[in-house]
Amino acid sequence: MSSIFFTEDAYVMISAFYAISIPEFHMHTHTHGSCEIMYVTGGSCDVQCQGEDIHLRQNQFIFIDAQVPHKLSVLEGHPCAILNIEFQRCKEEGMIDLSLLQKNSEDFQKFCKQNSPFLVSQDLRSLGYALKDLITFLQKESTQKDYLASILFQRMLLELAYCVNENKQCTGMYYLRKACSYIEENLCETLKVPEIAAYTGINKSYLQLLFSRFLHCTIIDYVNQKRMERAVFYLTNSTSSITDIAFAIGYNSRQHFAHTFEKHYQMSPLKYRKLHSRTLVPDTGETQYVLEKEKMVKEIYLGREH
Incomplete structure (x- = not known):
């Protein structure tokens, strides 16, 4: 038998x-x-x-x-x-x-x-x-x-x-997408592999296998990659401080964030911001411009009685 x-x-x-x-x-x-x-x-x-x-x-x-x-x-x-x-x-x-x-x-x-x-x-x-x-x-x-x-x-x-x-292929991709969504939604939190696996509904070894097979990286590598992508967005599109950005993407110290960022981009977050920043400081005073038919026709002073 x-x-x-x-x-x-x-x-x-x-x-x-x-x-x-x-x-x-x-x-x-x-x-x-x-x-x-x-x-x-x-x-x-x-x-x-x-x-x-x-x-x-x-x-x-x-x-x-x-x-x-x-x-x-x-x-x-x-x-x-x-x-x-x-x-x-x-x-x-x-x-x-x-x-x-x-x-x-x-x-x-x-x-x-x-x-x-x-x-x-x-x-x-x-x-x-x-x-x-x-x-x-x-x-x-x-x-x-x-x-x-x-x-x-x-x-x-x-x-x-x-x-x-x-089901092996379909289920694997379902669990992988579920894990990736959870990671992206919780980047500002402390993310641990057992907790990600528990949320996903499979054991951590199988989840790690899915990341290796389909994304060619470890779960922690993927977390760091997504945090770095979000850090780049904040650095180039906001005026938030480096410390605030670090906490916003899940790092508990500016030093840890800066060290990880430099490993990924070979420069400090501050230097990256100086090179790539696209932030603008909009200032129209107290004026709101109103467009009609794609042409500006008048201006209204904010705070004025209507």
């Missing part, structure tokens, strides 16, 4: 399944020799895999590979409806044969290269319906050696592979 990613075993055996609404449940951490899919059709639940906490909502699912430590929790007062199936690769002929699926489906081939202990995704197409049809058939027929069982199971695997493959 082995992992779904161990493609040398051409057959699959279904070991358990259920479709149930759970009012409250707290499972001890355990492992088993089967792969498992938990799909939430209503409510929400919490799953812990290898020490990582995952919150699943309606139409979300988790795939857990064989021998991966995990547990399920459903809070009292927050019932959860779940479709669940457990299965394992094996060498036994006569069980569900995956050889043609492995040979002909690019989605399934790509999925099998994931080799991840667990995968979380939104249902992006029809995984929920595929699971429901498979479980309904198994419940009525009580056999997996039927040809229709094989077709339904392979359909379920195709939907699983599609969701995981598509």
Whole structure:
């Protein structure tokens, strides 16, 4: 018996399944020799895999590979409806044969290269319906050696592979955009990687991987880059003091800000301001000029009774 990613075993055996609404449940951490899919059709639940906490909502699912430590929790007062199936690769002929699926489906081939202990995704197409049809058939027929069982199971695997493959890119960009927005909105605060990751909803290692893969920098490098961009804007478009700018973009001292700025631009903030400042001091006295049809036609003195 082995992992779904161990493609040398051409057959699959279904070991358990259920479709149930759970009012409250707290499972001890355990492992088993089967792969498992938990799909939430209503409510929400919490799953812990290898020490990582995952919150699943309606139409979300988790795939857990064989021998991966995990547990399920459903809070009292927050019932959860779940479709669940457990299965394992094996060498036994006569069980569900995956050889043609492995040979002909690019989605399934790509999925099998994931080799991840667990995968979380939104249902992006029809995984929920595929699971429901498979479980309904198994419940009525009580056999997996039927040809229709094989077709339904392979359909379920195709939907699983599609969701995981598509969601990996989409979800990664979603989390990355969420983290970047949070950083930009909170530049004036003390930003810490664990807090950014917590807000984003993923662990800090995965978030750092997203920054490295798509932005080619660390999270802290990105924070500093955005602070420097904002500093440049303030230096060239305002008359705020260097100290005020430092505090406005999240530095707790003028010295720290100046040191970081000089590393980025090879000059001090003050020198940069002198070279690039575009600030103007508008002064029309007490006069407001009124334009009509793109032509100035009269002037009004502010404060005059109308």
